Amino acid sequence: MQSNAALEYDYSLAKKFTFLTILFGILGMIVGTLIAAQLAFPELNYLLGEYGTFSRLRPVHTNTVIFGFTVSGIFATWYYLGQRVLKVSMAESKFLMVLGNIQFWLYFIGALAATVSLLLGFTTAKEYAQYEWPFDIVVVLIWVLWGVNMMGLIGIRREKALYISVWYYLACFLGIAMLYLFNNMEIPTYFTSGGLGNPLHSVSMYAGTNDALVQWWYGHNAVAFGFTVPIVGMIYYFLPKESGQAIYSYKLSLLSFWGLMFVYLWAGSHHLLWSTVPDWMQTMGSAFSVVLILPSWGSAINMLLTMKGEWNQLTDNPLIKFMVLASTFYMLSTIEGPIQAIRSVNAIAHFTDWIPGHVHDGVLGWVVFMIMAGIFHMAPRMFKREIYSKKLMEAQFWLQTTAVVLYFTSMWIAGITQGMMWRAVDEYGNLMYSFIDTVTVLHPYYAIRALSGVMYLTGFLMFAYNIYKTMTSGRELTQEPQFRTPMA
Amino acid sequence: MDSTDIANLQGYASFFMTVFLVIMLYGYIIYLYRSEKKGERDYEKYGRIALDDEIDSTPVEDKPASQRYKDEEK
Numbered sequence: 001m002q003s004n005a006a007l008e009y010d011y012s013l014a015k016k017f018t019f020l021t022i023l024f025g026i027l028g029m030i031v032g033t034l035i036a037a038q039l040a041f042p043e044l045n046y047l048l049g050e051y052g053t054f055s056r057l058r059p060v061h062t063n064t065v066i067f068g069f070t071v072s073g074i075f076a077t078w079y080y081l082g083q084r085v086l087k088v089s090m091a092e093s094k095f096l097m098v099l100g101n102i103q104f105w106l107y108f109i110g111a112l113a114a115t116v117s118l119l120l121g122f123t124t125a126k127e128y129a130q131y132e133w134p135f136d137i138v139v140v141l142i143w144v145l146w147g148v149n150m151m152g153l154i155g156i157r158r159e160k161a162l163y164i165s166v167w168y169y170l171a172c173f174l175g176i177a178m179l180y181l182f183n184n185m186e187i188p189t190y191f192t193s194g195g196l197g198n199p200l201h202s203v204s205m206y207a208g209t210n211d212a213l214v215q216w217w218y219g220h221n222a223v224a225f226g227f228t229v230p231i232v233g234m235i236y237y238f239l240p241k242e243s244g245q246a247i248y249s250y251k252l253s254l255l256s257f258w259g260l261m262f263v264y265l266w267a268g269s270h271h272l273l274w275s276t277v278p279d280w281m282q283t284m285g286s287a288f289s290v291v292l293i294l295p296s297w298g299s300a301i302n303m304l305l306t307m308k309g310e311w312n313q314l315t316d317n318p319l320i321k322f323m324v325l326a327s328t329f330y331m332l333s334t335i336e337g338p339i340q341a342i343r344s345v346n347a348i349a350h351f352t353d354w355i356p357g358h359v360h361d362g363v364l365g366w367v368v369f370m371i372m373a374g375i376f377h378m379a380p381r382m383f384k385r386e387i388y389s390k391k392l393m394e395a396q397f398w399l400q401t402t403a404v405v406l407y408f409t410s411m412w413i414a415g416i417t418q419g420m421m422w423r424a425v426d427e428y429g430n431l432m433y434s435f436i437d438t439v440t441v442l443h444p445y446y447a448i449r450a451l452s453g454v455m456y457l458t459g460f461l462m463f464a465y466n467i468y469k470t471m472t473s474g475r476e477l478t479q480e481p482q483f484r485t486p487m488a
Numbered sequence: 489m490d491s492t493d494i495a496n497l498q499g500y501a502s503f504f505m506t507v508f509l510v511i512m513l514y515g516y517i518i519y520l521y522r523s524e525k526k527g528e529r530d531y532e533k534y535g536r537i538a539l540d541d542e543i544d545s546t547p548v549e550d551k552p553a554s555q556r557y558k559d560e561e562k
Contacts, residue, residue: 007543084541160549163537237538246535251520254531258516262509266502280499284506483539 009083010091011382013100017076018375018382020108022464024068025368027115029460031061033453040446051119059130060118065363066128066226067139068111073371074230075107075146078169080378081237082150085165086157096152103145110138122200126215128222129183133202136184143180147173164253168233171261175225183218209276213269220268227363229260231330231370232299238370238377239303239323243313244483248305252298259295263288270341273350282343289341296334303327318393319485322373325401329365333358348423353442354415361408364400364456372463377485379467385474387487392466400459406452414445 038044038054045053079100083089090097114135123130131139150173154162162170186202204211240247247253269277269285304327307313313320336358340349349355376393380386387393421441424432475488523529537548 009543085537087541087543087545087547089543158551159537159547160551161534161537161547163534165538240535240538241541244539246532246539250531250533250535251524254520255517258513262513266506278495278499280495280502284502 007089007091009089010097011080013090013104014076014080014378015382016104017072017079018378021069021072021076021371021375022467024064024072024111025460026464028061028064028069029457031057031064033450033457035061036453037450040443040450056119056121059123060115062128063118063130064115070226070367070371073374074172077234077374078150081165082153082169085159085163085237086153087159088153088157090153093152093156096149099145099149103142103149106138106145107142110135110142117200124186124202124204126183126204128219129215132200133186133188134200139180143177147177164250164257165233165237167257168229168236172225172230172233175221175229179218179221179225183214212272212275213277216271217268220271221265224264227367231367234370234374235303235323235327238374239306242319242323242377242483242485243307243310245306245310248302248308252302256295256298256302259298263292263295267292267341270346273343273346286341286343290338293335293338297331300327300331317484318390318397319373319376321397322369322376326366326369326373329361329369329404333362333366336361348419349415352415352418353411354419357408357411357415360411361404364404364407375467379470380477380485381480383471383474384477385470386477387485388466388469388474390487392462393487396459396462400456403452403455403459406448410445410448410452414442417441
């Protein structure tokens with residue numbers, strides 16, 4: 001070891017991205033709650049003219065929580081734990097610091113501009129890939145800057161072995177890069193038509209079924225490499241570090257990693273069951289989705305077993321609670337997904353509210369819980385202050401857990417009811433219900449979902465307040481805590 | 489070759505690639521356990537990386553100083 005007595009980890013980038021995570025989290029969840037309420041009470045569509053309609057706001061919600069909240073959380077945690085597991089400070093390389101700051105500002109301005117473009121109605125109309133071509137170029141630039149930064153930090157590391165979390169972040173980088181590039185291949189119409197139409201508009205390079213296949217290969221794997229892989233990377237660091245227990249089985253973590261890499265990319269076609277894509281491809285999508293349970297549960301069980309003999313921490317430390325619940329929701333949603341991907345189940349589930357129900361038990365229970373837990377763990381180390389309130393954290397935990405349960409149970413019931421009503425026929429083969437019949441029946445469940453949105457958003461605001469108070473008035477720490485996060 | 493032939497060909501290619509990747513994955517599992525049994529590697533020690541992660545902690549596997557120096561020179 002060289003003389004690094006005065007050397008410290010540099011958390012400036014982690015802090016900046018933490019602020020963005022909270023900002024985009026609040027924005028994305030406000031819009032999400034509003035559109036959930038619009039589905040229950042349609043009058044709410046007319047609050048802000050064309051800018052307040054469900055169709056405008058839905059992509060704003062999805063893109064803000066994916067590319068705003070989650071991606072900021074990925075960057076924030078990487079710039080924190082990347083240094084720590086590689087045992088190298090960002091401060092050791094001016095080049096990497098400058099690059100990181102360019103990435104931050106480009107990302108901040110780019111994300112806001114892209115959100116405004118969606119509000120103004122510029123969209124490619126491809127789910128989770130709605131940004132028009134100039135914004136895609138900015139996204140690619142930001143991603144390349146992050147990749148160079150990550151590789152640079154790995155290049156100057158002291159720890160030779162790459163910890164399992166680093167593998168996951170690397171996979172996130174490579175996976176998203178590949179998916180985003182291929183699915184966003186588009187032709188700007190203005191430049192190819194000799195100046196007709198809007199310069200921002202483009203059309204996909206693929207057509208028909210091919211377009212759908214590429215889109216859902218992207219859509220499903222955006223979940224894989226955005227909502228699963230980096231979040232698993234986070235829990236593999238934060239849970240052992242917070243609990244002071246090494247991963248239960250490092251070998252299992254390696255196996256689960258390669259299993260996940262191997263299986264996930266093939267499962268996307270389950271979004272196109274009963275469609276015009278070849279049968280073998282639909283079967284492959286279903287089969288790989290079921291196999292996907294193994295690597296997913298491999299990671300989740302590994303995390304739960306990490307707590308072996310230390311379950312008392314679950315009652316003492318709310319942060320452990322957040323992470324154990326996140327892991328449990330990961331298990332729930334990774335068993336629910338494969339069930340929905342079985343052809344016969346899919347015949348009922350497809351296009352119904354069960355699908356957003358599934359998505360949200362994954363994202364609210366797993367992704368958001370894990371990112372918040374990561375920030376709670378990082379905050380005292382970054383700001384050198386104790387967490388402002390343990391009680392507030394506990395209250396937030398129970399409020400948000402109840403909200404997630406309300407969300408997915410209401411959507412399970414709504415989705416299955418909807419699916420059954422769409423298929424119901426009388427003895428002559430005529431459809432028994434019209435669309436409006438289903439809307440009437442589903443109204444109470446939509447209202448419950450909107451309520452759960454309000455509860456979850458309130459919990460997130462409590463989280464933001466707790467972090468803000470930690471930064472400004474938490475008790476100062478003289479020494480960095482080794483494992484357990486100190487809280488008042 | 490018409491589109492049905494191409495679709496069939498794609499199906500077979502996917503099947504054989506799956507078989508190949510399954511063999512690779514199981515090969516990797518066997519490799520992990522065998523190398524640990526023979527005493528060549530200890531994978532579980534890497535779990536300590538998350539716990540001993542201070543900047544002055546001793547790395548679980550030190551990157552050779554000469555290599556790090558070379559990197560710093562760049």
